[in-house]
Amino acid sequence: MTQVRNHSRSNSNTGRISPTRLRLLMAALLAVSFLGALDHTIVSTSLATVAGELGALQHMSWVVVGYTLASTVLLPVLGGLGDRVGPRMVFLIALIGFAAASFVCGLAHDMTQLVVARVLQGMSAAGLQLMSQTIVAEVTTPRQRPAYLSLIGAAFPVAILIGPLLGGLITDHWGWPWVFWINVPVGLAALLLAVVAVPHIEPAGKKRFDVVGAVLLTAVLVAVVLAVAWFSSGNSAAWIALGAGVAALGGLVVVERGQQNPIIPVHLFRNRTFSAGVGLSAVMGAGLISATAYLPTYFQMAYGVSATISGLVPIATVLGMLVGNLVTGWLASRTGRYRAFPIVGTVMGALGLGAMFLLPRGAPLWVPALIMAFVGLGTGAFMSLAIAIVQGAAPRSELGAATATAGLSGQIGSTVGSAVVGGVVGFGVASLLPTGLDSQTLTPALVHAADPAMQAEIAAIYHDVFSPVFLALAGVYTLGFIAALLLPDGRLSDDAAVPADDSADSAALDGSADLALQGKD
Numbered sequence: 233m234t235q236v237r238n239h240s241r242s243n244s245n246t247g248r249i250s251p252t253r254l255r256l257l258m259a260a261l262l263a264v265s266f267l268g269a270l271d272h273t274i275v276s277t278s279l280a281t282v283a284g285e286l287g288a289l290q291h292m293s294w295v296v297v298g299y300t301l302a303s304t305v306l307l308p309v310l311g312g313l314g315d316r317v318g319p320r321m322v323f324l325i326a327l328i329g330f331a332a333a334s335f336v337c338g339l340a341h342d343m344t345q346l347v348v349a350r351v352l353q354g355m356s357a358a359g360l361q362l363m364s365q366t367i368v369a370e371v372t373t374p375r376q377r378p379a380y381l382s383l384i385g386a387a388f389p390v391a392i393l394i395g396p397l398l399g400g401l402i403t404d405h406w407g408w409p410w411v412f413w414i415n416v417p418v419g420l421a422a423l424l425l426a427v428v429a430v431p432h433i434e435p436a437g438k439k440r441f442d443v444v445g446a447v448l449l450t451a452v453l454v455a456v457v458l459a460v461a462w463f464s465s466g467n468s469a470a471w472i473a474l475g476a477g478v479a480a481l482g483g484l485v486v487v488e489r490g491q492q493n494p495i496i497p498v499h500l501f502r503n504r505t506f507s508a509g510v511g512l513s514a515v516m517g518a519g520l521i522s523a524t525a526y527l528p529t530y531f532q533m534a535y536g537v538s539a540t541i542s543g544l545v546p547i548a549t550v551l552g553m554l555v556g557n558l559v560t561g562w563l564a565s566r567t568g569r570y571r572a573f574p575i576v577g578t579v580m581g582a583l584g585l586g587a588m589f590l591l592p593r594g595a596p597l598w599v600p601a602l603i604m605a606f607v608g609l610g611t612g613a614f615m616s617l618a619i620a621i622v623q624g625a626a627p628r629s630e631l632g633a634a635t636a637t638a639g640l641s642g643q644i645g646s647t648v649g650s651a652v653v654g655g656v657v658g659f660g661v662a663s664l665l666p667t668g669l670d671s672q673t674l675t676p677a678l679v680h681a682a683d684p685a686m687q688a689e690i691a692a693i694y695h696d697v698f699s700p701v702f703l704a705l706a707g708v709y710t711l712g713f714i715a716a717l718l719l720p721d722g723r724l725s726d727d728a729a730v731p732a733d734d735s736a737d738s739a740a741l742d743g744s745a746d747l748a749l750q751g752k753d
Contacts, residue, residue: 249371249431256429257371258380261364263422264327266387267415268357271334272299273395278403278411285408286343297457298347302354304643305453308495309446310359311366311636315629316441319366320430322632326359327426331419338409353412362639366632369623370433375568375724377620382561385616389554393547435629444487445495451480456644460651497633500626506634508715509621512574512614513638515712517645519581519705520611522653524549526698527604529657532676534694535597536687545601552605556612564617568723573613574621574716580610581709588702593695610709614716621719649708653701660697665690 249257275282279295314322333353340346368380402410455477462470488494500506524546531542560573584607591600619638626634665674666689679690 253429253431254371256425257367257431258383260422260426260429261367261384262387263418264323264330264360264426265364265384266391267330267418267422268360269387269391270395270398271353271357271412271415272303273391274399274402274411275299276396276399278399278408281403282346282408283343286340286346294343294347295350298351299354299357300643300647301454301457302351303358304457304640304647305450306355306358307362307636307640307643308449308633310362311632311634312441312446312495314363314366314632316435318433318435319363319370319632320433322359323363323367323430324423324426326356326363327419327423330356330360331416331423334412334415334419337412362632362636365619365623365635365639367430367433369620369631369635370628371431373724373726374620374624375565375726377565377623378561378570378617378724379565380561381616381620382557385557385561385619386554388615389550389557389612392550393554440493442488442491442493442495445484445491448480448484448487449495452477452484453640453644455480457647460647463651463655495633496637497626497630500630500634500637503625504718505720506622506625508718509618509625510638510641511715512578512618512621512712513642514645515578515581515708515715516611516615516618517642517647518649519585519645519708519712520549520553520607521646522649523585523607523702523705524604525650526653526657526701530694530698531597531600533679534593534691534698536680536691537597538676541597544597545604548601548605549608552608552610553612553615554608556609557615558612560613561616564620564724568726570617570621570724571716571719571721573617574719575713577610577613578709578712578716580613581607582706582713584610585702585706585709589699589706591699593692614712624724649705653705656701657697661693664693664697 275295282295310322310326330353333349333356336349337346337353340349364384365381368384369377372380399411402408402414455473459470459473459477462468462473488496488498501510527546527549528542531537531545535542556577560577564570564573584603587603588600591603619635622634622638623631661674666686669690674690679687682690
């Protein structure tokens with residue numbers, strides 16, 4: 233047996249972390265990761281109240297869109313900054329910014345102020361999540377990493393589960409400003425803990441930051457996200473955004489050609505392990521997140537259940553994701569084996585969504601709930617592991633950029649996937665509805681009040697429209713299965729690598745250096 237080391241980690245950091253300090257560090261990272269993830273879901277329940285009190289119902293969606301847009305487009309910028317100034321500084325500044333922006337959100341007197349504050353909050357949340365994952369990569373060995381990343385990754389499904397309920401309780405009993413203000417004391421406590429627990433991590437290299445590339449990439453991402461959001465809502469401005477995005481993309485290609493330190497580490501895609509990990513992140517976003525976004529609508533219309541009951545299937549899905557994420561993270565760290573999990577997970581996702589496609593009309597609700605829990609379990613099997621895979625294939629000097637690339641692929645996958653699914657469902661339902669019914673004003677309440685024959689007809693329409701959507705999403709998981717097959721076999725190393733230098737960076741791009749493997753000669 234020979235041991236092949238990935239040169240993307242530094243044992244200088246791992247050696248300075250005692251077990252006690254590592255536990256404190258994980259407590260701080262967990263707290264802030266949960267805050268960032270929770271703030272994306274807790275606001276949804278209070279939106280109607282916020283919009284009503286601020287008198288801007290027509291701009292209500294921008295409270296969510298502004299946050300999502302900022303947290304998406306800032307990922308590559310913050311990843312590059314983390315590589316150049318160190319993840320600790322970016323993390324602490326993001327935490328201070330998040331607490332301050334949360335306080336300002338609660339003070340907003342009109343929708344414009346709230347949206348601006350939400351943009352700042354989204355920017356900070358991106359830094360919290362991204363730097364949490366980068367810091368874990370810096371202070372752990374490849375074998376330890378899946379278990380710790382799965383703990384941080386658990387913040388996302390937990391936030392989905394409790395966010396809407398918590399937001400409703402806070403709004404009803406304390407008022408909507410406290411949906412944001414609750415972040416301030418928790419954020420300050422996490423900040424005190426982080427100052428003590430997060431170690432100083434010397435950047436691997438003092439490379440020049442690609443300012444022009446960062447500006448152009450931000451313009452591309454803003455244009456793409458806005459175009460997708462506007463296309464799904466039928467806004468003609470989507471074409472303007474799309475044109476602006478294409479123009480910015482052309483400028484980005486010209487500027488980045490020959491750039492030694494590009495904002496997106498394109499050269500890393502020559503490594504099949506890196507490419508496979510980024511692809512798996514995109515599958516999670518496009519495959520599961522876009523599906524769960526529309527499951528309540530599907531069950532309210534196709535099954536005639538209430539909004540409360542329709543939420544049980546997404547809850548089952550997220551619970552499956554949570555269990556799969558924690559179990560596979562623990563198993564990968566315990567055994568050192570990792571390749572089987574994304575292979576099995578993508579197969580489970582494809583089979584589950586294929587079963588949703590074949591599901592007959594009128595099946596008991598527990599059947600799709602069980603199927604989607606199966607899909608969630610499979611997705612959780614590679615949700616956080618994909619981040620560890622990407623980090624293991626990158627040189628230490630580009631850990632932040634590599635982690636940001638994986639996160640960005642998941643964000644874009646979920647944004648584009650949700651918009652495409654929403655567009656297909658909206659167009660399909662509108663084209664099949666009987667004369668006299670308008671898809672724009674059709675609500676579950678109206679359907680449930682209709683006569684049984686009309687309910688059955690609408691249920692059949694929604695079943696027929698969603699079935700090919702489930703089949704297409706099963707195809708997305710099939711692509712993920714192909715990406716998983718590209719991963720090399722082997723075991724994760726127990727050793728941290730030496731600090732990266734130019735030769736080490738080159739070695740990290742070689743197929744033999746993937747993921748600090750222990751393999752056969």
